[in-house]
Amino acid sequence: MSLKLDINTTAPDDIYDSLIRMHEGLDDEQSAHVNARMILLLANHIGDPAVIAEAARIARSAYAPDL
């Protein structure tokens, strides 16, 4: 399975809302931890290391070259 880069949800606003609400009332330090927990939860749900590596590569690419 490869990382899906075409549209994969019919509820984008709901998903975005969950992400924003996850950080409500948190300071940056807490938010950083919450993001990490969220990524770990989703990473396990996905389970395929190749998909996660591909997502990590794209996420990083806007700020730094590949390793």
Place this chain on the structure above:
Amino acid sequence: MMSVSGIPVWKEYGYRPAIGSRAGETETVPILIVGAGPIGLAMALDLGRRGRRVVVLNALAFIPRGSKAICFSKRSLEIYDRLGVGDRLLEKGVVWEKGKVFWRGDPAPVYEFDLLPVKHQKFPAFINIQQYYVEEYLLDAIAPLSNVEVRWRHELVGIAPHAGGAKAEIETPEGRYFIEADFVIACDGSKSTVRRLLGLDFDGRVFEDNFLIADVKFDQERPTERWFQFEPPYPGYSSLIHKQPDGVWRLDFQLGRDIDKKEAIKPENVEPFVRGFLGDDIEFEFEWLSVYTFQCRRMRRFVHGRIIFAGDSAHLVSPFGARGCNGGMQDIDNLGWKLDRVLSGLSPESLLESYNDEATFVADENILNSTRSTNFMTPRTRMEKIFRDSVLELSRDFAFARPFVNSGRLSVAVPYSNSPLNTPDTDVFSAGPKAGATAIDAPLISDRGKTWLLSRLGDRFIALYFADDDAGAASLQADLGGDIQVVQIAQSGPATKSRLVDVEGLARSRFGAQDGACYLVRPDQHVAGRWLKADSAKIRRAHERACASQGGAK
């Protein structure tokens, strides 16, 4: 404790002049091993048991004491057993199979593991035993071999390679002499003189965190498990405890970066760590204190003409995962039979290239695991720390997070998955080791009673034939000839020397073997190929490939 130039001594052997080599003269030796650490000694014992003449040089005149390896893996024990010292190590060592990981003093572990999921094997997942015992036992096993000579305080100081081997220059208290060797095996440790003299690479990563080792004696009932604590409620960023023989415990504390090492090992400065760990009411006594940092690196190639590197001289890892000495044991297990075949003319010298392929592959796997453990234990950035802590935090409540906890992925035999010596599966097996993996142990009955499968494998090529039909086994043996020995695993009937009985059926199930199946097993107990129905032509072809004979290997 006795010590020589700051190095504590476990057992003194003493300098003796070499027989047949006076100062300035040149001696000829087929195999020269540089270094009498655990790897050089195991190499010497392996080749010595095969009847090879071996000279081992060692710069020191004694086995050092002090804190080095303590955790020896099941696979290393299996190799030591093939060399005849497995039982002695098992008897002295402290057996353990379970590990627990704690966080911030919580008495409930965030993660637990069992390193021996498959029970009923001769050896446990691990024993703990001080490295100096391993070296001593190897030397005791070498002593009766008149073809192996260990030379204490003979230090290699020069080496000139050439097509037929190398000329080594050796320094002794009485002057210098030379050895012309057909093959040199450099087991001279992480600061390898041979590597330096040849100007060879040793690239990798240096880690900056310091670790304090306190080997201490105390009296307290504790489970013999590996306990690792992240962010303990006492000094240190992490701590690890292991039980050793002789009432000694190893405590390992992570000190962080930029510390004063001399200050750190002063007993008064170590005391708060140990007190924090043990509590106030337990008497203890220091056995040995040291601070270390570590590196993960390897040479690009381990075979340089007729100079071959093995052990720490070729590759280095962090101690977390116990992959240093255990990794080196896999080197010598791999090299011994190959060098023996090349020297006896049974295989071409190109077989040694497969040592380079397989041993560098293993080193990469060990370095990868060791680096990942180290990254988890010593986060370098705020974000690395946040991920690390999030894993630990989630592990308290959710099972999914526990496997992410990494306090060291402990050494197991690395399969030679992509080796050119493998004959890949053409049949579909439901279980069992694939080509490149090590054979797995199982209890069997022989003519002398209970035995273990692995005790019957090794030192030579073996066709493990799973069948009750004795005539079939005899005709397979006749077809395969002298270089492959058939070992028959029957389900019932009488046990003989070459007919073992799998009363519990464990061998069959562990090898996924139905009646008539066959595994070709290399002299280092790794599988070369396997078939659901033994076919002597296929087995012979796989054998040729595994020993690079007659163009079998490419």
